[in-house]
Each structure stands twice: as C-alpha cells, then as structure tokens.
Amino acid sequence: MPAIQRNMDPKKCPMPSQDPNVRNKNFKEVALGYTADMAVNEAKRCLQCKNHPCRTGCPVDIDIPGFIAKVAEGDFEAAYQILSASSALPAVCGRVCPQENQCEGKCIRGIKGEPVGIGRLERFVADWHRENVHTPVTPPAPNGHKVAVIGAGPSGLTAAGDLAKMGYKVTVFEALHVAGGVLMYGIPEFRLPKDIVQNEIDGLRALGVDIETNMVIGKVLTIDELMGEYGFEAVYIASGAGLPRFMGIPGESLKGVYSANEYLTRVNLMKAYLPDSRTPIKKSRKVAVVGGGNVAMDAARCAKRLGAETVYIVYRRGMAELPARKEEVEHAEEEGIIFKTLTNPVEVLSDDNGCVRGMICVEMELGEPDASGRRRPIVKQGSEFELDVDTMIMALGTSPNPLIRHTTPGLDADKHGCIITDGPDGLTSRPFVYAGGDAVTGAATVILAMGAGKEAAKAIDKAIKAKAGEA
Amino acid sequence: MFKIAKKRSLNPTVTEMSIEAPLIAKKAKAGQFIILRAKDDSERIPLTIAGTDPVAGTVDIIFQLVGAGTMQLNTLNEGECLHDFVGPLGKATEIDGLKNVCVVGGGVGCAIALPVARALHAAGAKVTGIVGFRNKDLVILEDEFRACCDELILVTDDGSYGQKGVVTAPLEQCIQNGANFDEVIAIGPLIMMKFVVATTKKYNVKTVVSMNPIMVDGTGMCGGCRLTVGGKTVFACVDGPDFDGFEVDFDEAMQRGTMYRDFEAHAREEQCNLLNQEVK
Numbered sequence: 001m002p003a004i005q006r007n008m009d010p011k012k013c014p015m016p017s018q019d020p021n022v023r024n025k026n027f028k029e030v031a032l033g034y035t036a037d038m039a040v041n042e043a044k045r046c047l048q049c050k051n052h053p054c055r056t057g058c059p060v061d062i063d064i065p066g067f068i069a070k071v072a073e074g075d076f077e078a079a080y081q082i083l084s085a086s087s088a089l090p091a092v093c094g095r096v097c098p099q100e101n102q103c104e105g106k107c108i109r110g111i112k113g114e115p116v117g118i119g120r121l122e123r124f125v126a127d128w129h130r131e132n133v134h135t136p137v138t139p140p141a142p143n144g145h146k147v148a149v150i151g152a153g154p155s156g157l158t159a160a161g162d163l164a165k166m167g168y169k170v171t172v173f174e175a176l177h178v179a180g181g182v183l184m185y186g187i188p189e190f191r192l193p194k195d196i197v198q199n200e201i202d203g204l205r206a207l208g209v210d211i212e213t214n215m216v217i218g219k220v221l222t223i224d225e226l227m228g229e230y231g232f233e234a235v236y237i238a239s240g241a242g243l244p245r246f247m248g249i250p251g252e253s254l255k256g257v258y259s260a261n262e263y264l265t266r267v268n269l270m271k272a273y274l275p276d277s278r279t280p281i282k283k284s285r286k287v288a289v290v291g292g293g294n295v296a297m298d299a300a301r302c303a304k305r306l307g308a309e310t311v312y313i314v315y316r317r318g319m320a321e322l323p324a325r326k327e328e329v330e331h332a333e334e335e336g337i338i339f340k341t342l343t344n345p346v347e348v349l350s351d352d353n354g355c356v357r358g359m360i361c362v363e364m365e366l367g368e369p370d371a372s373g374r375r376r377p378i379v380k381q382g383s384e385f386e387l388d389v390d391t392m393i394m395a396l397g398t399s400p401n402p403l404i405r406h407t408t409p410g411l412d413a414d415k416h417g418c419i420i421t422d423g424p425d426g427l428t429s430r431p432f433v434y435a436g437g438d439a440v441t442g443a444a445t446v447i448l449a450m451g452a453g454k455e456a457a458k459a460i461d462k463a464i465k466a467k468a469g470e471a
Numbered sequence: 472m473f474k475i476a477k478k479r480s481l482n483p484t485v486t487e488m489s490i491e492a493p494l495i496a497k498k499a500k501a502g503q504f505i506i507l508r509a510k511d512d513s514e515r516i517p518l519t520i521a522g523t524d525p526v527a528g529t530v531d532i533i534f535q536l537v538g539a540g541t542m543q544l545n546t547l548n549e550g551e552c553l554h555d556f557v558g559p560l561g562k563a564t565e566i567d568g569l570k571n572v573c574v575v576g577g578g579v580g581c582a583i584a585l586p587v588a589r590a591l592h593a594a595g596a597k598v599t600g601i602v603g604f605r606n607k608d609l610v611i612l613e614d615e616f617r618a619c620c621d622e623l624i625l626v627t628d629d630g631s632y633g634q635k636g637v638v639t640a641p642l643e644q645c646i647q648n649g650a651n652f653d654e655v656i657a658i659g660p661l662i663m664m665k666f667v668v669a670t671t672k673k674y675n676v677k678t679v680v681s682m683n684p685i686m687v688d689g690t691g692m693c694g695g696c697r698l699t700v701g702g703k704t705v706f707a708c709v710d711g712p713d714f715d716g717f718e719v720d721f722d723e724a725m726q727r728g729t730m731y732r733d734f735e736a737h738a739r740e741e742q743c744n745l746l747n748q749e750v751k
Contacts, residue, residue: 175690177508177515177555185692214557216690220494242692246704253699253723255730262693270514270687278514278539279687280734354726401691403709 004072007044010113015120020334024304027189027273030331031095031123036076039124043071045109046116053106054118059451060093060158062086064103064118071121080129083122088161089154089200089450091130092183094123095192097447098325130199139208143167145464148232150217150404153181154446155437156238157204158453159460164207166461171232173215176269181240182446185269186261188298190305191328194268218403223411223433233467234432234460237419238453241438243399247290251348252394256282256356260291260299260395267302284391286310288359290345291395292317297328299393300337311337312387316344316364316377342366344377346384348392358388398443408433418442425459426452434460472552473507476529481611484536485579486545487521493528495558501586502564502681502713505530506689508555509544516540517686519583519658519712520559530558533582533611539738542746560689561712564656564679569596573645573652574620575638575667576602577659578609583681584658585612585619592619599650600624601641603663607632638663639670646674654679657716661728665721678716682707685730699723 016032017023023030034042046068054064063082070079083090099105099119107115145168149156152174160170178184183197205211217223217239226232244259246252263281266272270279287303289296292315304311313332315322318341322329333339342364351357363383366375400417412420412429419428419435426434436452438444477489495505504519522531534541547553564587566572572591576584581602591598600620604610605628616623624641625633634641638659646652657667658681671678684707686696691709698705701718705711 175557176688177557185688214555216557216560219559220498220557242688242690244692244694246694246697248704252704253697253727255727259694262687262695265687265693278512278543278738280731280738282730354723354729403690 004044004069006047007041009045012045012114012117012120013038013042015117020331020336023190024301024335027305029193030190033127034120034124036074036128039071039076039121040074042117043068043121046072047108049108053108054103054116057102057104057106059102059447060086060454062103062122067125068116068118068121071125076125076128077133079125080133083125087450088158088204088453090122091126091196091200092154092192093447093450094119094121094126096187098445100326102447130196137203137206139206140165140167142169142208145169145468146171146232147234147236147460147464148173148226148230149236149238150223151175151181151238151240151437151439152179152201152211152213153238153240153437153449154183155240155449155453156181156236157201158450159236159238159436159457160209161204161207162454162457163460164204164209166457168461169208169210171210171212173217173221174211174213175216177213178269179211179213185265186295186298188264188268188302189273190301191298216403218407223404223408223430227432233464234434236426236453236456236460237404237428237433237435237439238437238449239401239404239439240449241398241400241443243401243417244394245396245398246394247345247396249345249347251350251356251359254348254350254356255354256284256390257348257392258282258394260289260295260393261398263299263393264295264302267306273302273306281306282391284308286312286389287391287393288312288314288340288345288387288389289393289395290314291397292322292324292341293395293397294324294328296395297324297332297337299395301332301335303391303393304335304337308391312389313337313339313341314343314345314361314387315339315341317374318342318366321374340387342377344379345392349386356390356392358386359392360384361387398438400439400442416442424452424455426456427459432463472554473556474552475547475549476527478549481533482609484609485533485582485611486536487531487533487582489524489529489531490553490556491528492530492556492558495556496523496525496528496530499523499530499559500563501566501590502583503559503561504689504712505532505556505558506560507532507544507553507557509540509547509553511554513543513554514540515555515687515689516544517560517683517689517708519681519683520586521582522586522589530556533579535579538735539742542739542742546746557689561708562710564590564681564713566591566594566596569594569653571597571651571653573599573601573642573650573655575642575655575657575659575663576600577638577657577663578604579611580659580663580681581612581616584656585615587656587658588616589619597621599645599652601626601638601645603627603638603659604632605629637666639666642667643670646671646676652676657681661721661725664716664719665725668716668719668721672717679713680716680719682712682714682719682724684724684727
C-alpha cells in the first residue's frame, strides 16, 4: 500500500456552516459537516504519532490515530468501527465535546499551527455511517445477568451500551417522556439535532437495551425494590445534576425570570420554538443570560433565534475566564450575542404587572485567585447601573437531584448533594450500587459523564462475575 | 401507553378518568400528583391524584376543561391511551397524628381534597368537610364527601345549592363555635386558599395548602414551579405541593400563575376551532 501523502497545512480544514445572520433566525444545525474530500484531506494532517498524546486526552480512550488513519484511506466504515468500539455516542461527541481541552489540546500539530480537527472527523465518520450503513445490529448472546441504569443521559446510555455489548440484560429508567437526558432537554437542536440523538439511542435498543421512560426512580420504584423483587444484580445511578441554582437576589420570582433548565427544556424538549407547539415560552425583546458556561451560550442563542432583538451574556469574570467551549463563544459572538463581562446582577426590577422590566448590575474587577485557581471577581464600588431587559435567564449551574439520595438508605452524599463514590469505578457506599456522571461530580460535560459510564460498566461486570464465580 | 379504563363527566366542565398505571397506583398517597401528556405532541400537564385502586391498578384524575391541554385530554375516550403518565410526584399530605381536621375544597380542587378527606377518615380522624362551588351545576363528588366526612358543609356562590356564600364563612363559624381543629387543609383556587389562611390565622389554626403552580418536568429540574414560602424559594414539585399556608406568598404565586395567560387564551381558541372542525 502506498504511503499516505501528509497534508502539512497549518490550519484545519474550515467547517462549512450556516451564515451567522441566517442561522440566528432558525433552529437548523449551525455546522454543516465535512464532505468526504474534506474529511480525507483533514485526516491526512494527522502525523500518526507513536505515543498518540491525543488519546490520553480522551475520557473514553478512543483509538484516535487509528480511526483517523482509516479516514485518510477513505475507509469510513472501518473508521466507524474503531470509534464505536470506545464511544456509544460518536455522533454526539463529535458535536459537543470540548475538544480544545481534550484530544485536540494534546495534538502535536497544535504546537505550530492548529491541531487536527479530531472532533470534526469523528462527527463526519458517525454521520457517514448513519447515512450509508443500514446493516441491522445483532444483539450479543445474553449472559443471564440483569443490570438497572437510572437516567437515560450520556452517562447512563454509555454504561447501558457497554454492558449490553457484554451480554447483560440492561433496563434504563428515565424520568422524562423521552430518553437522552441533557442531550434532549438541554443542548439545542442547532448544536445537536434531536433525531441524531434518537438514532444513537435506537442503536442501543437494537443491542437489546430496554428503555423505560416516565419512571422516576425513588418515587415509583426504589433502588431496594429494583435489587430485590425486580432481580437487578447491580444498579448504575446516572441521574445527572438537574436542580437549577438561583442567585438569591430580589426579584427572582418575577415573571420573565427563568432558570436555563426551564428555558431550554421548553425550547428543546417541548419544542416551544415550533409555531404549533403546545408549550408556551415568553416572546422576549431584550434578554440577559446570567452565567458563562455552555448552558448560558445555548440559552442566549435560543433566545436570539426566538426573536429577541438584544441578547446579553452577563458574566462576573472576564472573556478569558468564560467556562464555555471556545467554539460556542465564537458562534455566539458571530450571531450577535453581546458579552457584558465583569458584570453581575444585584436586583431584578418589576413593572406594574409583576414582569421583569430591567435589572440592576454592578461592575466587577478581578482580584487574587480563589480556591478554583480563577481570579476572584470583586465589586467595583459605586458602579451600579441599570440594564434594560424584559427576560432574565439564570445559567448559574445545577446541583444533583435529591430524589434518589432521599429514598435510598445507606447511600452517602457530600454536602453539595453529590453521591460519594470510591474511586473511578463509581462504587457507592452501597454494595453493587454504582454512580457516575453529574450525579457524582456536579454539573460537568457530556464526555466526562460518558467516561464515568464506561468505567462503571467495567466495574459492574467485574463485580457481578466475581460474585457469580465466573471471573 | 396508559389506557383510560373509565371516563365520566362530573359536571359540564369537569371530567374524571381512571388510568391504568399499576406501579403508580401501588405507591401513590393522598396529596401527590402525576404529570401526563395526552398525545405525543402535547404539553406536560400536572394533576394531583384524585384516587387510586391498587388492586385494579388504576389512578384517578379529575380535571377542569380550562385550557387547550385539558380540552385535548378530554377528546380521549375509554379504551384509548394517554401517551405519558408519570408519578407519583411530590410529597404526600401529612396526616399522621391528626385527630380533628377541617378539609376545605373549592371547585375542582375538591377532587384533590377528597382523597385527603378519605385518608384522614380511614386513619380514624374526625373530618369536617367544607366544599364550595360557583353554582349547583358545578357541584361534584358530594356523595363521596358525605361518605368520608363526619360533617359536610356545602356552599355555592349564588346560593343555588347548599348555603349561599364562600367557604370562609362556615369555616370561621366552626372555629368560633369551638370546633377546635388540629389543622385545616385547604385545596382550591389560590384566592380561596389565601382567604382561608387569612381566616385561620386570626385564630392561629394551623393551615396546610396544596399549591399547583406552572411546572414542566415535576422532578425539580426546571424551577418554574418556584414559590416563596417563609421568605425562602422552594420548588412545589419536590418540596411540596403542600405548604404551611401561613408562610406562602400567595400574591406572588397569583402573579406567576398569569405568566402565559395570553398564550393560553390563544391556544384555547385554537383548540376550540380544532374541535369544531372535527365535529363538522
């Protein structure tokens, strides 16, 4: 076989995407994806380093040089097989992973130019497979063991997929009416189309995973019942961090103040952006989204698309400290979102009808680094000013849901409500009960949650086999 | 899918359905609620559970045809299925240790007051029921209340049935006559609960109210159902729906309840048009 001709272009092949002034008025996907030629060309930028640093940056340990080599050869299906061996949701990861801090952050090509577009290639391969390969999946031979997974978000789905591939009979219990968790209710359609999420979930069903929606574990069934009369030998808790935080400032109960969770759930899960949706959402003129993470960017970009004239991101630190993915910040700026950094709201103002008519903010400056290593924001004295808005969306982070913790005796949690686990395996204070993802870490990323699901699946397999004397 | 085992009309604007949901029927307690979606494009509607039959595996819901969602729900008939039905959500009403209780129900809120009255009766408490309706045609569940109340006082706004007036008058009279209630449990429109609390506060009779704010998921995720209780923000779906009536900020709750009034009016009109077309 002839050696692949390397592409030494210092820059990534640009991602074709919708024009910012068109896309900020629709909910179609922003990035359009590489063509096959672009993908092959970009794959040829990979140096196939022997020590593959990219791989050490991947929470689910994808054989990155391996799949990229196959793309460079034009064998996209072989590339997909490598990807799917490690990731249950490649079409999702290619779109939402913070690659700049992970695989691409470690890429050698990134030293003297831009790293290889690993995320874009992953997305291309997963999309290519979905569009071109329709061979039905054969479920593996059952091994006779039953595992329950609580929560059909990225962590639970990953654990379910890995366990199903090992022959376990897996049932996933989901509280909402559709599976997908944050992939469905949180991340907007224009960043992660919902039929792509459902396609990945259909793949898990084809592997034999049962998904039971409308099941709030802790209410309709407890973990003790699942492990008792229902005969599940182990449970993986991946119930996420769904409880929204508010600031505790005056006026937060006014009409027009949303948690980002509520705003995004109305828009994404309940499809309030469609003209015939039965779920209402406020038609806003001027919106302030408080916070600087991915969720804040998503909420701001949704508000813009729903027709708001002006949308602010209000963040108490500076641009450099924004915790959101770089690409999301860039996309938001291109779409006309205004960043009011070093700004913090102190009061929400009411009109005569109990609706938001503005908010009082203070300017901030950065002081000494705090415990998180980030410079602590300090209020500038006498800097109060009023911002004219009619809607305020609080994207300040979320805490784990207490429902399971409160109904499972002997399940230990810390003072933030995060379930305590013993090391990366995810074993909790209860035997055969594992936990991972945001339920353990507090709000983090899709890919870290998936990594935790993978580790837990391995640990559950080991524990069940050891108990059954099959190891 | 959740089959409608039984459906009956309680009055021209209120419908009762028994839904096949065996797991929920086994667990649900008085005061808890469910969330349903009639069809796969419907909104999520929270409804407090009106009764359960753990043996038959059914959960009863009673709803008023107030908006597009409940009108759409009412188009489904016996034998058809609800797309989604999840619960039991929220905390159950606390009835332990209560010996002498007044249960106050207003309008369709009586549907939720009934299981509480029944549970208290079953636990051996003396139950005084005070139920109020706008007029005779809108009276529901009278026989059911009589069966579990030691005394039942029925009032209508216009006096077309029972005593004329609102629930607070007989409530105050009972208290003045030395009824000596351990607790008053009030379930109905916000304005009714606000005035019940204003009445009982004068006599310092502990009063529990069941709040029913706008919500989406019902599991603590959206925060849309937040209320101010005792100066603190709480979520009705996970911290309630029952709260100490003396502590609830009713004015704020009433304001928040009007958030989508325009949308709802429009949606109701659309749904009516849709139903009219189907009739034609």
